[in-house]
Amino acid sequence: MKESEYRMMCDFLLRRMGLLLTPDKAYLIKSRLAPLLRKHALKDIGSIVEACHRDESSALAFDVLDAMSTNETMFFRDQYPFTAMREVVWPALVKEHGKRPIHVWSAACATGQEAYSLAMLIREAGVKPEMLKLLATDLSQAALSYARAGIFTEMEVRRGLPEKHLSRYFSRQGRRYHIDPILKSMVKFAHCNLITDALARSMSAHGPFDVVFCRNVLIYFAPEERKKVIDRLAHCMRPHGYLFTGAAESPEGLTSRWRAHLFCGKRYWQLM
Numbered sequence: 001m002k003e004s005e006y007r008m009m010c011d012f013l014l015r016r017m018g019l020l021l022t023p024d025k026a027y028l029i030k031s032r033l034a035p036l037l038r039k040h041a042l043k044d045i046g047s048i049v050e051a052c053h054r055d056e057s058s059a060l061a062f063d064v065l066d067a068m069s070t071n072e073t074m075f076f077r078d079q080y081p082f083t084a085m086r087e088v089v090w091p092a093l094v095k096e097h098g099k100r101p102i103h104v105w106s107a108a109c110a111t112g113q114e115a116y117s118l119a120m121l122i123r124e125a126g127v128k129p130e131m132l133k134l135l136a137t138d139l140s141q142a143a144l145s146y147a148r149a150g151i152f153t154e155m156e157v158r159r160g161l162p163e164k165h166l167s168r169y170f171s172r173q174g175r176r177y178h179i180d181p182i183l184k185s186m187v188k189f190a191h192c193n194l195i196t197d198a199l200a201r202s203m204s205a206h207g208p209f210d211v212v213f214c215r216n217v218l219i220y221f222a223p224e225e226r227k228k229v230i231d232r233l234a235h236c237m238r239p240h241g242y243l244f245t246g247a248a249e250s251p252e253g254l255t256s257r258w259r260a261h262l263f264c265g266k267r268y269w270q271l272m
Contacts, residue, residue: 147189
């Protein structure tokens with residue numbers, strides 16, 4: 001891949017998904033896009049770059065965005081956000097809103113483990129499914145298809161999932177684990193790009209949200225785009241809504257302001 005092609009691809013990824021790549025990441029593009037050569041009958045990475053430059057709305061362009069997405073996730077990842085949700089946030093919301101359904105958004109949900117973890121948490125609290133409106137979104141269509149299926153490998157269910165949850169909410173079929181249909185029905189999956197300025201408008205049918213989980217994705221965005229994403233999330237939330245980010249992430253918006261809360265020495269955030 002020529003240097004000019006690398007710069008062109010970096011520009012495309014920055015504009016379309018907010019991904020900021022440093023000059024030493026050419027190997028990452030090559031390794032992740034190589035499988036697309038056979039699928040689209042192209043001879044080299046440069047051909048992919050040129051095709052995306054000609055038509056940014058093509059099937060190939062969307063496949064590139066899929067391939068460059070980082071879909072690392074696990075059930076109950078880092079544990080403390082889910083414990084804080086169960087012990088502090090959810091009881092406060094139920095007390096405040098009474099019988100109104102509570103809207104929760106798992107943004108950048110990857111293959112769905114975070115969203116299903118939230119559904120399990122609410123079921124464990126004895127809350128009726130209709131009291132929870134749980135939306136899970138991601139940029140990657142491939143990840144969303146996997147999440148919607150609700151079928152996981154043994155390695156996936158053994159990462160972070162308590163044994164009691166595995167036996168209660170999954171059925172084993174061969175080497176795969178199928179999530180409980182009722183739990184599956186509690187989550188609505190949809191495609192979403194967090195860097196679009198129309199985010200609040202596209203999410204208006206699902207919100208406004210009382211809680212947003214947007215964890216371990218902000219670190220991949222360019223600094224200015226990161227601030228814009230935080231403000232877009234704020235515009236999708238109810239006043240004083242709660243935000244959970246990754247442990248190393250903080251919501252530094254351009255216009256939105258947040259109050260930090262501590263739980264087990266870790267921070268989560270509330271819109272001011």
